Amino acid sequence: NAGVTQTPKFQVLKTGQSMTLQCAQDMNHNSMYWYRQDPGMGLRLIYYSASEGTTDKGEVPNGYNVSRLNKREFSLRLESAAPSQTSVYFCASSEGGLPPLHFGNGTRLTVT
Amino acid sequence: RKEVEQDPGPFNVPEGATVAFNCTYSNSASQSFFWYRQDCRKEPKLLMSVYSSGNEDGRFTAQLNRASQYISLLIRDSKLSDSATYLCVVLRSSSGGGADGLTFGKGTHLIIQP
Numbered sequence: 055n056a057g058v059t060q061t062p063k064f065q066v067l068k069t070g071q072s073m074t075l076q077c078a079q080d081m082n083h084n085s086m087y088w089y090r091q092d093p094g095m096g097l098r099l100i101y102y103s104a105s106e107g108t109t110d111k112g113e114v115p116n117g118y119n120v121s122r123l124n125k126r127e128f129s130l131r132l133e134s135a136a137p138s139q140t141s142v143y144f145c146a147s148s149e150g151g152l153p154p155l156h157f158g159n160g161t162r163l164t165v166t
Numbered sequence: 167r168k169e170v171e172q173d174p175g176p177f178n179v180p181e182g183a184t185v186a187f188n189c190t191y192s193n194s195a196s197q198s199f200f201w202y203r204q205d206c207r208k209e210p211k212l213l214m215s216v217y218s219s220g221n222e223d224g225r226f227t228a229q230l231n232r233a234s235q236y237i238s239l240l241i242r243d244s245k246l247s248d249s250a251t252y253l254c255v256v257l258r259s260s261s262g263g264g265a266d267g268l269t270f271g272k273g274t275h276l277i278i279q280p
Contacts, residue, residue, distance in 0.1 A: 085264070085265060085266075087266070094272060095272060096170065096253070096269070096270035096271050096272045096273070097210070097253075097270040099266060099268075102265075102266045104264065104266070110266070112266065144209055144210070146265075148265040151265055151266070152263065152264065152265055153198060153200060153255075153257060153265045153268060154200055154202075154212040154215070154265075155210075155212075155265055155268070156212075157209035157210050157211070159208065159209050160207075160208075160209050
């Protein structure tokens with residue numbers, strides 16, 4: 055019972071490089087989310103997908119794109135990474151778009 | 167007032183003691199409340215939901231005070247394994263109830279000392 059799985063666990067990028075963070079859940083949840091967590095700040099929502107085929111911006115969407123590939127998978131793409139995107143990224147899912155959220159174990163991204 | 171506020175701590179508490187901390191929220195129409203636990207360098211995990219009448223789960227008790235707009239978490243007989251950061255999470259009333267409407271506090275760091 056894996057729950058929510060994120061890859062990679064760690065990544066270092068140079069400014070301007072691109073990458074995609076992968077997330078998959080095996081709980082048959084409709085809704086999926088991407089958050090970032092920075093020191094001294096609460097988790098902030100980047101993008102979410104209420105159901106397969108839909109995506110919406112959250113609180114801090116600039117510099118990111120997402121794709122809801124199917125019900126299981128929701129990816130986050132950084133097209134041109136910036137040092138301000140250094141953070142820990144968490145993917146989450148929920149049943150029926152309602153709380154509570156189930157989180158993946160995070161991706162630690164450093165942009166130099 | 168910030169949307170969700172928590173004392174960042176750290177709270178240093180001897181093993182076996184009782185500890186309590188609060189979280190205040192600014193929107194009086196907020197609907198739902200949760201406590202999450204986050205261990206160092208790990209993902210947040212749901213500890214418990216907070217119900218209007220208060221609720222208990224083993225050594226943990228959560229309370230909601232709508233009049234003063236805060237929720238609390240009380241931990242009795244604290245264990246070394248309770249050391250973690252506790253996140254207060256509030257569902258905004260404007261979100262329609264969906265999980266996209268959750269606001270996370272910055273967390274309270276708890277250290278249980280032997």
